[in-house]
Amino acid sequence: MNTLQITNLTKTYPNGVKAINDVSLSITNGMFGLLGANGAGKSSLMRTIASLQEPSSGKIVFNDQDIISKPQYMRENLGYLPQEFGVYPKVSAEKLLHHMAVLKGITDKKTRKNQVEALLQQTNLFEHRKKAVYTFSGGMRQRFGIAQALLANPQLIIVDEPTAGLDPEERNRFLNLLSEIGENVIVILSTHIVEDVSDLCKNMAILSKGKIIAKGNPSELVRTIENKVWSKIIQKEHIDAYKKSFNVISSKLVSGETQIRVLSDSRPEEGFQQITSNLEDLYFATVASH
Ligand SMILES: Nc1ncnc2c1ncn2[C@@H]1O[C@H](COP(=O)(O)OP(=O)(O)OP(=O)(O)O)[C@@H](O)[C@H]1O
Numbered sequence: 001m002n003t004l005q006i007t008n009l010t011k012t013y014p015n016g017v018k019a020i021n022d023v024s025l026s027i028t029n030g031m032f033g034l035l036g037a038n039g040a041g042k043s044s045l046m047r048t049i050a051s052l053q054e055p056s057s058g059k060i061v062f063n064d065q066d067i068i069s070k071p072q073y074m075r076e077n078l079g080y081l082p083q084e085f086g087v088y089p090k091v092s093a094e095k096l097l098h099h100m101a102v103l104k105g106i107t108d109k110k111t112r113k114n115q116v117e118a119l120l121q122q123t124n125l126f127e128h129r130k131k132a133v134y135t136f137s138g139g140m141r142q143r144f145g146i147a148q149a150l151l152a153n154p155q156l157i158i159v160d161e162p163t164a165g166l167d168p169e170e171r172n173r174f175l176n177l178l179s180e181i182g183e184n185v186i187v188i189l190s191t192h193i194v195e196d197v198s199d200l201c202k203n204m205a206i207l208s209k210g211k212i213i214a215k216g217n218p219s220e221l222v223r224t225i226e227n228k229v230w231s232k233i234i235q236k237e238h239i240d241a242y243k244k245s246f247n248v249i250s251s252k253l254v255s256g257e258t259q260i261r262v263l264s265d266s267r268p269e270e271g272f273q274q275i276t277s278n279l280e281d282l283y284f285a286t287v288a289s290h
């Protein structure tokens with residue numbers, strides 16, 4: 001069993017932005033979802049765990065190894081798919097993967113060949129292996145990103161917003177691939193898409209303005225607002241009045257009509273219907289209460 005222990009982690013950038021603010025998390029094998037809006041600090045947290053940047057204070061311990069004083073242990077056991085991969089060189093996917101395998105220390109030729117081939121197969125890219133990655137579609141690129149992250153059997157895999165911009169089919173394909181990687185390693189998935197987390201992760205945290213504002217099992221977290229979410233179709237121009245009177249956690253257009261969702265122990269007023277709460281409600285309710 002792998003364990004990642006993050007304690008009181010803080011990161012303040014030279015420009016004064018406190019991107020991570022006293023974060024503590026304990027993560028073991030399986031999929032862990034890190035949910036947060038743009039600018040919440042997801043990439044900052046991931047880069048710090050990946051030991052690509054040092055925290056301002058706090059501790060990161062991975063399998064009893066202190067990562068801040070010994071980043072080497074993390075680097076040897078990490079698979080990382082960054083949010084922005086940068087520019088791909090004009091070589092084939094297969095060649096690039098071989099090159100990355102060498103960088104990861106897979107020096108034995110036979111081992112490397114087997115692993116590169118297996119990963120191209122697993123990510124459904126084998127038939128495209130002779131094409132350069134920069135000619136790939138977004139979904140293929142993300143699958144290539146996973147292939148390179150899986151080189152050398154990492155024990156901790158970090159994927160930073162991998163589903164952003166993918167069409168529904170590619171997104172499903174990518175998430176299935178992630179879940180296949182399985183239960184024997186830690187996979188940390190950062191996303192702003194609530195369904196990514198509710199569909200896949202047995203544990204999660206919500207990050208807002210650098211702070212963890214909720215953490216736990218998604219279903220258990222949703223249970224904390226069970227029977228407390230109410231919805232009503234209203235006229236768009238009344239929304240501000242509703243926001244003044246009730247704890248409106250979200251509003252959206254449903255078939256062209258404005259539907260608001262309110263968090264309340266009892267029926268807020270006539271016309272509200274109790275609905276089954278979901279992770280999105282929990283997310284909005286938690287963010288709204290902070
Ligand atoms: N290298 C940096 N120097 C200074 N400020 C930074 C740096 N990187 C990020 N920030 C700031 O830190 C905060 C958190 O940014 P971060 O990229 O970690 O958020 P995020 O949750 O990954 O957002 P997104 O969903 O848009 O990727 C933001 O206010 C951002 O402007």
Ligand SMILES: [Mg+2]
Pocket residue numbers: 042043044083160161
């Ligand atoms: Mg980011």
